Amino acid sequence: GQNIDQPTEMTATEGAIVQINCTYQTSGFNGLFWYQQHAGEAPTFLSYNVLDGLEEKGRFSSFLSRSKGYSYLLLKELQMKDSASYLCAVTDTDKLIFGTGTRLQVFP
Amino acid sequence: DGGITQSPKYLFRKEGQNVTLSCEQNLNHDAMYWYRQDPGQGLRLIYYSHIVNDFQKGDIAEGYSVSREKKESFPLTVTSAQKNPTAFYLCASSMRIDQPQHFGDGTRLSIL
Numbered sequence: 001g002q003n004i005d006q007p008t009e010m011t012a013t014e015g016a017i018v019q020i021n022c023t024y025q026t027s028g029f030n031g032l033f034w035y036q037q038h039a040g041e042a043p044t045f046l047s048y049n050v051l052d053g054l055e056e057k058g059r060f061s062s063f064l065s066r067s068k069g070y071s072y073l074l075l076k077e078l079q080m081k082d083s084a085s086y087l088c089a090v091t092d093t094d095k096l097i098f099g100t101g102t103r104l105q106v107f108p
Numbered sequence: 109d110g111g112i113t114q115s116p117k118y119l120f121r122k123e124g125q126n127v128t129l130s131c132e133q134n135l136n137h138d139a140m141y142w143y144r145q146d147p148g149q150g151l152r153l154i155y156y157s158h159i160v161n162d163f164q165k166g167d168i169a170e171g172y173s174v175s176r177e178k179k180e181s182f183p184l185t186v187t188s189a190q191k192n193p194t195a196f197y198l199c200a201s202s203m204r205i206d207q208p209q210h211f212g213d214g215t216r217l218s219i220l
Contacts, residue, residue, distance in 0.1 A: 031206055042198060042211035043151070050206070087150055091205050094158065095141070095166065100150040 002026045004099035006088050011105045012078050020073045020086050020102045028093030034062050034073045035087040078106050110135045114199050114212035120220045129184045129215045131199035140182035145196040194218050
């Protein structure tokens, strides 16, 4: 079957570092996406991991371990505008399966 | 500018009524998807299509129907059989499954 787990909510302070974890189980895995979604808006693409390891893109980095079915999104130098939901999504043959998302609140 | 357009932004449905949500893209993407999002939840797949005149059911297809007569268009009909249609509906497109999906701004559907 398919299963994706993310923490429901996280809080952090402006300027800090936060790590959002995602574990998954699917039969047709090809890669893993991270999306950011601000309240009331559409998701926007952050990163895509296919191979094991860390992909860095500015303040955001994403890690994948295919053997462990595990990924994380690392956000550095947090800003107030990073307050949003972060969605983990895995490919399952010909479609994406989304997790329920992690709501991140950044406080001053 | 290329993009994906959903309309209307807000839609109200009466009991027993079918309503159609529009989704158009000019990104020349082959694949298109419809998702439903309930408050505080992730995205659940309703229907998807990888080529014209072909589409597949997602996890929650009951009470919904789609068509894919043109590459650019993938309308979703919420039928009267869908008893709990109130949600935020998102349309997306991508070139292939291993490419990022681009999302429209969404349609909020409510029951009158």
